[in-house]
Amino acid sequence: MNDTMRSALERFVATAARANAVAIAEAKLLSGGAIQENWLVRAEISGGPHAGVLDAVVRTDSPSGVAVSHGRAQEFALLKAAFGAGVTVPEPLWLCEDREVIGRPFFVMRRIAGTAAGHVLVKDERLGGDRAKLAERLGAELARIHSIRPPRADLGFMPTHDESPALHSVVRFRAYLDAHHTPHPALEWGLRWLERHAPARGDYALVHGDFRTGNYMVDEHGLTGVLDWEFAHWGDPMEDIGWFCARCWRFGAVAREAGGIGARDDFYRGYESVSGKPLDREQARYWEVMAHMNWAVIAIQQAERHVSGEETSLLLALTGHIVPELEYEILTMTEN
Amino acid sequence: MRDQPTGEELLDTARAVLRDDLIPALPADKRHAALMIANALSIAARQLKAGDAGERAELAALEGLLSEPFATHTDDGPSLRDALAAANRKLSQWIRAGRADHGALRDSVRAHLDDVIRRKVAESNPKYLGAKA
Numbered sequence: 001m002n003d004t005m006r007s008a009l010e011r012f013v014a015t016a017a018r019a020n021a022v023a024i025a026e027a028k029l030l031s032g033g034a035i036q037e038n039w040l041v042r043a044e045i046s047g048g049p050h051a052g053v054l055d056a057v058v059r060t061d062s063p064s065g066v067a068v069s070h071g072r073a074q075e076f077a078l079l080k081a082a083f084g085a086g087v088t089v090p091e092p093l094w095l096c097e098d099r100e101v102i103g104r105p106f107f108v109m110r111r112i113a114g115t116a117a118g119h120v121l122v123k124d125e126r127l128g129g130d131r132a133k134l135a136e137r138l139g140a141e142l143a144r145i146h147s148i149r150p151p152r153a154d155l156g157f158m159p160t161h162d163e164s165p166a167l168h169s170v171v172r173f174r175a176y177l178d179a180h181h182t183p184h185p186a187l188e189w190g191l192r193w194l195e196r197h198a199p200a201r202g203d204y205a206l207v208h209g210d211f212r213t214g215n216y217m218v219d220e221h222g223l224t225g226v227l228d229w230e231f232a233h234w235g236d237p238m239e240d241i242g243w244f245c246a247r248c249w250r251f252g253a254v255a256r257e258a259g260g261i262g263a264r265d266d267f268y269r270g271y272e273s274v275s276g277k278p279l280d281r282e283q284a285r286y287w288e289v290m291a292h293m294n295w296a297v298i299a300i301q302q303a304e305r306h307v308s309g310e311e312t313s314l315l316l317a318l319t320g321h322i323v324p325e326l327e328y329e330i331l332t333m334t335e336n
Numbered sequence: 337m338r339d340q341p342t343g344e345e346l347l348d349t350a351r352a353v354l355r356d357d358l359i360p361a362l363p364a365d366k367r368h369a370a371l372m373i374a375n376a377l378s379i380a381a382r383q384l385k386a387g388d389a390g391e392r393a394e395l396a397a398l399e400g401l402l403s404e405p406f407a408t409h410t411d412d413g414p415s416l417r418d419a420l421a422a423a424n425r426k427l428s429q430w431i432r433a434g435r436a437d438h439g440a441l442r443d444s445v446r447a448h449l450d451d452v453i454r455r456k457v458a459e460s461n462p463k464y465l466g467a468k469a
Contacts, residue, residue, distance in 0.1 A: 174432070177428075181421070182421060182424075183421060183424040183425045183427075183428045185424050185427045185428045185431060185449060185452075186449045186452070188427075188428040188431040188432055189431055189436070189445075189449055191432070192431050192432060192434070192436075192437070196437070314369070314372050314373065314376060315372060317376070318372055318375060318376060318379075321379055321460040321461070322460070322461075323460075324453060324456035324457045324459075324460045325457050325460065325461050325464045327456070327457075328453045328454070328457050328464065328465075331446075331449060331450060331453055
């Protein structure tokens with residue numbers, strides 16, 4: 001971090017934290033993140049309610065990144081809403097939308113510790129503490145996310161729709177496939193099934209949109225935080241249940257139906273303990289078909305970034321070759 | 337006439353060197369990239385081995401299902417890929433319109449899709465089919 005950014009950040013935190021002085025002792029840029037930058041920061045705060053050492057993450061839009069209007073402001077609002085609803089997330093501290101400070105919007109959140117990598121989590125039983133408790137805890141966390149309901153002035157940037165969220169997704173996926181150079185009749189088969197079996201618009205809530213193993217962090221005791229809020233939207237809460245339990249997000253540990261880390265019953269019990277009503281098992285199955293469809297369309301889009309020459313990447317290229325097994329799973333789940 | 341080994345055999349041999357000699361010697365943060373390369377070589381080798389017999393069979397099956405020929409030519413005309421795209425686009429429209437919801441057409445479309453997707457998975461990730469069986 002250069003001196004200009006460092007002193008600008010120190011001044012900003014001093015004002016936001018009502019401190020006498022702030023010194024940034026350490027700052028390290030984390031890898032990854034084409035759109036935003038993440039800085040691990042240790043700030044020494046003198047005076048005020050936050051006096052002491054603060055371990056934080058500073059999330060910015062990347063200077064060269066695509067222009068995402070209010071990107072960080074939206075994410076900050078989502079974290080605030082989740083934190084307020086009792087969801088375990090990195091505590092959002094301060095947002096700066098003034099581009100004069102470091103040249104781009106950013107926010108500061110409390111740093112959390114742990115491991116998120118899905119393939120590590122499903123193999124290393126020492127992580128995440130007692131696994132039945134972890135599955136139950138994740139269910140409870142998800143139900144807290146779903147307790148956030150529209151209308152919400154602070155989350156007004158996300159559109160609401162009157163139609164069935166399931167049918168809304170079917171229309172969106174078909175539109176993408178129609179514009180794509182390679183037709184996928186097996187996905188069309190799945191979409192027709194999803195259309196014919198679509199649940200009506202029922203509960204309508206904040207959907208995390210990417211709630212799965214790999215997107216929450218654990219240490220050896222248990223959950224430390226739910227991450228990756230960029231796909232959050234208003235929709236059917238069952239979408240998150242299906243995404244979490246879908247076979248394609250079990251990282252090979254297919255027998256542990258709750259995200260490859262636990263039993264479905266434990267996850268459901270945790271969810272029901274907070275939502276206060278029984279979870280519809282049959283609908284969960286529907287949304288697992290939807291999850292495979294969603295992932296298949298995303299995989300095609302990611303591969304296309306490579307194929308079109310926009311971003312040459314072996315990872316993106318290989319993601320295109322996950323599509324066949326997703327198609328296979330969709331066919332298997334829609335036999336009748 | 338090309339000299340041996342074939343491209344497919346070269347990929348298999350290259351992959352064995354990667355797997356047996358290189359990956360064990362790599363630092364942990366480079367292993368994932370090397371495993372991705374090994375996977376890419378495997379997929380390419382399986383596609384080379386399968387040739388275009390599978391896609392030709394797929395096109396013939398589509399012509400039967402849709403009762404319509406989709407011409408392919410080696411020179412000026414549409415390629416096998418173009419013909420398959422046209423035929424699969426039409427099958428997609430049929431499915432979307434509900435023509436494969438019931439009856440004999442439903443069963444034959446379903447059997448066709450099962451065949452085609454099995455063939456695709458056999459190239460992209462044959463272990464997936466093994467695990468399910």
